[in-house]
Amino acid sequence: MNEHVHTTQDLTKNQSLVMGALSRSDGPLSAYTILDQLRDDGFRAPLQVYRALDKLVEFGLVHRLESLNAFVACRHPGCDDHETVAFMICETCGQVNEISDNTLAKQLKRLATDAGFALKKSTVELRGICSACAAA
């Protein structure tokens, strides 16, 4: 097993449960929503969720949406560049679309470099109305 790429099998029980909840969901979930969903599985405190989430984010299996205070399962786990991903968030239906645009990533890095800024992580979250909702 590769030491960097984590799959479901590497996960601890709590991490698997949280990952499962996020995978089942078609949209982002808040930590407390996850907690509620996992009560029957023995979850009792927010910290249990947050600890699992921290690890899952670290593994690149989950993304945090800063503008929503919520989390989503990564659509392309295993891809390297988890520091430069963009999201399109529909304000009508709540659906989140994960985009991996190389040009954008490069541009952000260039912007940072030009300013002498050592970029660690970039948060790009686009808010608007998705095509499906616009049509409806």
Added chain:
Amino acid sequence: MNEHVHTTQDLTKNQSLVMGALSRSDGPLSAYTILDQLRDDGFRAPLQVYRALDKLVEFGLVHRLESLNAFVACRHPGCDDHETVAFMICETCGQVNEISDNTLAKQLKRLATDAGFALKKSTVELRGICSACAAA
């Protein structure tokens, strides 16, 4: 007076106080930090701060930093494109640099358009180490 561009004179008392606190500060402030700073001016409840902040953001005088749950005074108030601004946030000193890059703005819009996504607002927050802190 232009009906879209707001200046300090348009602001209500509370809005002015909050704007003043943000302008005085050299970095981002949380709503509750602002509240504490304005206790002597009669502020008592978070809602007073949030209401003022909402308006100031609406006016384009203040930006909200989603990844920090904090707020900063806009460096170039009066500029149109308050929906596509990027921030570089130094994780060492906490300084925030506001960037208005036209190429980036266009690219984000193109990304959205290509996906049939009606972009309303984009959040771009780059985390890393600023040049000053890297040198030190």
Added chain:
DNA sequence: AGTGTCACGTTATTTTGTTACACGATTGCG
């Protein structure tokens, strides 16, 4: 046995943000 590490569990607390309700000032209008 001793040590370090890691995930886990529990309680309490802090930080952040919102809901609900009421009051006063202003504006617009019949």
Added chain:
DNA sequence: CGCAATCGTGTAACAAAATAACGTGACACT
């Protein structure tokens, strides 16, 4: 004028999001 509508304000209570502090058990390694 009188009256509704709007807007900013004030207060209290509350909900949501995140963390602090402390302790336990499992496991590996020496």
